[in-house]
Amino acid sequence: MIKKENYIQIQEQTQPTNTQLVVVSKKRTNEAIKKYYELGQRVFGENRVQELVDKQEALPKDIEWHLIGHLQTNKVKYIAPFVTMIHAVDSLKLLLEIDKRAAQNERTIPCLLQFHIAEEESKYGLNLERAKEILDTEEFSNLAHVNIVGVMGMATFTEDKEQVRGEFQQLKNIFDTLKQVYFAEKEDFREISMGMSGDYEIAIEEGSTMIRVGSKLFE
Ligand SMILES: *Cc1c(COP(=O)(O)O)cnc(C)c1O
Secondary structure, three states, X not given: OXXXXXXXXXXXXXXXXXXXXXXXXXXXXXXXXXXXXXXXXXXXXXXXXXXXXXXXXXXXXXXXXXXXXXXXXXXXXXXXXXXXXEEEEOOHHHHHHHHHHHHHOOOOEEEEEEEOOOOOOOOOOEOHHHHHHHHOOXXXXXXXXXXXXXXXXXXXXXXXXXXXXXXHHHHHHHHHHHHHHXXXXXXXXXXXXXXXXXXXXHHHHOOOOEEEEOHHHEO
C-alpha cells in the first residue's frame, strides 16, 4: 500500500537541505495515509477540494493539509477553515477570495504564487510580468489575511533532465527577483515548491524548499 523504503530514502535526500516533503495523497485511501501518519508524516497534499475536505474530516486533526492543485474561486470557502497552505495561486481574483474567506475564519492563509515554467501549454500559472502587475495593485497591498510565502511550479514532463533543470532554475530566478523587489524585508517569503516523483532530486539541487511527491510513495 505504501512504499516505506522510498519514504526513508526521500527523507535522507531532503535532510541536507532541510527540504520539506509534502506527501501527495490524492486518490489514495485514508488507510494508506494513516500508514504515513503512523511513521510521523504530518504534511499531505491534495489537488481536489472535495477530496481534501472529506479526508480532513476523516483523518487526525494535526495533519497539515496543502492544496497543491488549481483552485476555483467558488471553492475557497470549503477549505478556508483548515488549509495549511495553498500552492497554486495565479490570479488577483483568487487572492481576494482567499483573503475574504480567511478573514471570515479569523485566519491568515499562507499562499504560493504559481508560475508557468514548463514548455507544455497550460492555462494555469503566472509569468513574472503578470505577477508584478498583481503585486503592484493597491488591492494586493490591502490584503490582510493572505500571506505570500513563496512560489510554486511544475517542470515539463520529459526525460530531458537538463530541460527540467533549466525550468527549475527559471523558477529559482523568479523567486530571487520577487524576493529582492517585493519581499526583501519579509523573512517568511522563503518557499520554492518544486519537484515531484520524477524530478525531485534535480529540484533539490536547484534550491527547492518543498517537494511534492505522490506516485513514488504509494503502490
Ligand atoms: C499529483 C501532483 C504531484 C505529485 O506527482 P507525482 O508525480 O505523483 O509525485 C505534485 N504536484 C501536483 C500539483 C500534483 O497535482
